[in-house]
Amino acid sequence: MKQSRRTFLATATATAATLAAGAASRRIYGDAPYGFVRQKRALRVLGTHVTLQEPIRQRAEKDLGITIHFQPGGSASVLHQASTRPESFDLYEQWSNSIRLLWQAGAIAPIDTSRLVYWDEINSLTKTGKLTPHGRVGAGDAPNKLLYVQDNGTLGADETQRISFLPYVHNVDSFAYDASVVPRGVAYQTESWSWLLDSRWAGRVALCNEPTIGLFDIALAAQSKGLVEFEDIGNLSKSEISALFRVLVDLRRDGHFRGVWNSVPRSVELMRCGEAVIESMFSPGVSALRAENIDCVYAAPKEGYRAWHGVMCLSAATSNATKDAAYEYMNWWLSGWPGAFVARQGYYISNPDRSRREMTDQEWEYWYAGKPAATDLIGTDGRTVVRRGETRTGGSYERRFSNIAVWNTVMEHYEYTLSGWNEFLTAN
Secondary structure, three states: OOOOHHHHHHHHHHHHHHHHHOOOOEEEOOOOOOEEEOOOOEEEEEEOOOOOOHHHHHHHHHHHOOEEEEEEOOHHHHHHHHHHOHHHOOEEEEEHHHHHHHHHOOOEEOEEHHHOOOHHHOOHHHHHOOOOOOOOOOEOOOOHHHHEEOOOOOEEOOOOOEEOOEEEEEEEEEEEEEOOOOOOOOOOOOOOHHHHHOHHHOOOEEEEOOOOOHHHHHHHHHHHHOOOOOOOOOOOOHHHHHHHHHHHHHHHHOOOEEEEEOOHHHHHHHHHOOOOOEEEEOHHHHHHHHHOOOOEEEOOOOOOEEEEEEEEEEEOOOOHHHHHHHHHHHHHHOOOHHHHHHHOOOOEOOOHHHHHOOOOHHHHHHHOOOOOOOOOEEOOOOOEEEOOOOOOOOOOHHHHOOOEEEEOOOOOOHHHHHHHHHHHHHOO
16 A cells, blocks of 8 residues: 555654553554554543534544543633633634634644644645635635744744644634525625615624624625725724724614624524524524524625634643644544534535545535535434535535635734624623
């Protein structure tokens, strides 16, 4: 069997670690060339409910023979913990907009790409910012701008052997609407972020309660509506932030917004009970509503999507055998099964061809190729989330990621946005 130099080195490293620890066996996962080490070790993973799901933890423990402790929480709370207490976790999972804060705090350590078995399989989205030559990179913190650790210790787009995060789960987000109330639009033509500010839906609009997410949703809406103009929507000036919040606070006081949500289940409940008919939403929320036969449409805005990229980071305090376990877990995430699992809730993985082997042809053609579903498709909870004949809104993986308006970003004046966001939340 021919092996790449990277695979050979990674396998040799894993073998040496196994011998040093006195392990007697190793398990080859599927047809992957990587030896997962079975030892009685524990790994603490801090992050959000987006990826810290119990089926994933159970499967990882089974495949790796490592005791894995998930520590899920809200975006703001886990970011605070990670940036202030790196000794409290071994791996951190969130989004690329957290990288600058974690790196500046010295909370995460560089990851050595020579220890990543599937590094060469990771596609160009993370490495260059584009899946296709003519795609839009999008404003803000495109992940390639934060990926590589430069010789001077900063983060940048110039390729090196050390990276700040493992590129894995990612997606494009927009808003969702109940098509039994809001007239169905046409993807990329009539669906628009401005719908969030349409007076017809006053009192039934909800936003994600996160300044690095919900702020961009409503900024895209305000700009599309012609209420505010931004020079660079990925890095608003203080005056632009102030102008945006003047608009938002007035709308809040006029009763335009039903409120904000802090979790996917809450976003689902708002639309399920009819309190919101249009809102910021993540893909699992849309899937959950469709599984309940609610005609929830995930919009493909003509202005472009808000994109996000998941990051898996190595704690600066992780060392020795635990560090070896962390690399095994990172490699496991790109080994096929995890990517297929998250695909069934609408997410993508950075090396999709390997996960394709774990998916049916019908699943691949719907979730990645953007083709009509040849059969009903089952989600991660065993319920039908896609019905035969349906097409994924926005189309294929390549088309969706060629239409990015802005990435989730911690802007230069992020701290300044917090007071405005709090004023918006408390306005009455």
